[in-house]
Amino acid sequence: MLTLLALHASTFAAIPLSASSPLPGDDTVGRAAGTQDQAALVEGDGTTWLLVWRDTRASLAGTLGSDATDVYGIRLDADGAPLDSVAFPVASGPWSESTPRAAWGGDAWFVAYEADAATASYWSQGVYGRRVDTSGVVMDAAAILLADAENQDEALWDVASDGDSWAILWQAVDAVSGSFVLDGTTVSALGTPAAPTTVYRPPSSLGAPVNARLAWSTDRYLAAWSAWGDDDDIEALTLDSSLGATGRVIEIVADNHSSVAPALAAGDDGFYVAWFDDTFGAYWCTVRGTPVSTEGVVAVEGGESLSGEAWPLAARCA
Numbered sequence: 290m291l292t293l294l295a296l297h298a299s300t301f302a303a304i305p306l307s308a309s310s311p312l313p314g315d316d317t318v319g320r321a322a323g324t325q326d327q328a329a330l331v332e333g334d335g336t337t338w339l340l341v342w343r344d345t346r347a348s349l350a351g352t353l354g355s356d357a358t359d360v361y362g363i364r365l366d367a368d369g370a371p372l373d374s375v376a377f378p379v380a381s382g383p384w385s386e387s388t389p390r391a392a393w394g395g396d397a398w399f400v401a402y403e404a405d406a407a408t409a410s411y412w413s414q415g416v417y418g419r420r421v422d423t424s425g426v427v428m429d430a431a432a433i434l435l436a437d438a439e440n441q442d443e444a445l446w447d448v449a450s451d452g453d454s455w456a457i458l459w460q461a462v463d464a465v466s467g468s469f470v471l472d473g474t475t476v477s478a479l480g481t482p483a484a485p486t487t488v489y490r491p492p493s494s495l496g497a498p499v500n501a502r503l504a505w506s507t508d509r510y511l512a513a514w515s516a517w518g519d520d521d522d523i524e525a526l527t528l529d530s531s532l533g534a535t536g537r538v539i540e541i542v543a544d545n546h547s548s549v550a551p552a553l554a555a556g557d558d559g560f561y562v563a564w565f566d567d568t569f570g571a572y573w574c575t576v577r578g579t580p581v582s583t584e585g586v587v588a589v590e591g592g593e594s595l596s597g598e599a600w601p602l603a604a605r606c607a
């Protein structure tokens with residue numbers, strides 16, 4: 290029981306205030322201040338979902354830089370109704386946290402995000418994460434550092450889980466070649482990260498893996514990405530639970546058309562990869578996709594058209 294004491298006790302008696310009776314207006318649900326974007330929605334234990342996003346509400350207070358964003362989250366039930374009365378901050382340090390991706394690990398979600406952090410000489414963008422439990426409690430008071438080299442801005446691609454630990458992929462710059470490479474690491478259920486590893490190094494800077502996505506099926510991960518270059522192809526790699534490659538690079542689509550922005554889902558015994566493709570023409574593109582088995586077999590080379598005679602704008606294919 291809270292008790293609100295008036296300043297002039299001789300004039301006003303003590304006013305009891307129940308914790309369930311906030312001040313007038315405090316329990317009114319309204320639109321959040323600022324901008325909410327970069328949303329990611331992931332399932333949890335089968336009845337609960339976690340929605341996370343980039344949020345600028347705190348920067349409106351003027352205590353942060355104008356571009357200093359946070360990552361917020363809220364739990365939803367199976368019907369999409371909020372389970373938390375208000376969104377909660379997942380990462381809200383004084384500098385920017387953004388681009389969240391999340392995955393359920395069996396007992397908790399892992400939310401990875403890009404964040405700016407101080408370095409020995411100035412600051413740098415890196416990839417960090419925090420666990421969120423089924424009650425919506427952020428389990429890690431301090432962010433878990435996944436990768437933050439001083440001389441480069443690592444960019445988060447995706448998070449997935451084998452049902453026990455999590456795996457995280459990001460873009461890094463290879464120290465030797467200077468090319469973009471696909472780096473990653475795993476985080477145990479207890480929140481302990483392994484040392485980062487290079488998951489895929491392209492043969493040259495043409496073919497750099499971008500927009501990589503990660504999913505788990507049966508006994509392995511599939512990482513799928515768009516190979517950046519003059520004819521953007523969709524490629525993939527099967528990986529073990531430690532992100533070690535279990536086969537060669539899989540060419541899902543390899544032609545002179547632009548195939549970009551892959552989406553990836555896992556089924557009980559394999560994966561489905563979909564992407565934007567400019568095979569239709571200059572002003573429009575198509576959405577194409579194909580199943581990919583856990584053995585890495587592409588069911589429909591080049592994919593089949595999913596968009597039929599509805600053609601998204603070509604800007605989505607760029």
Ligand SMILES: [Ca+2]
Binds near residue numbers: 357360381382383386
């Ligand atoms: Ca922040």
Ligand SMILES: [Ca+2]
Binds near residue numbers: 413436439440441
């Ligand atoms: Ca960095």
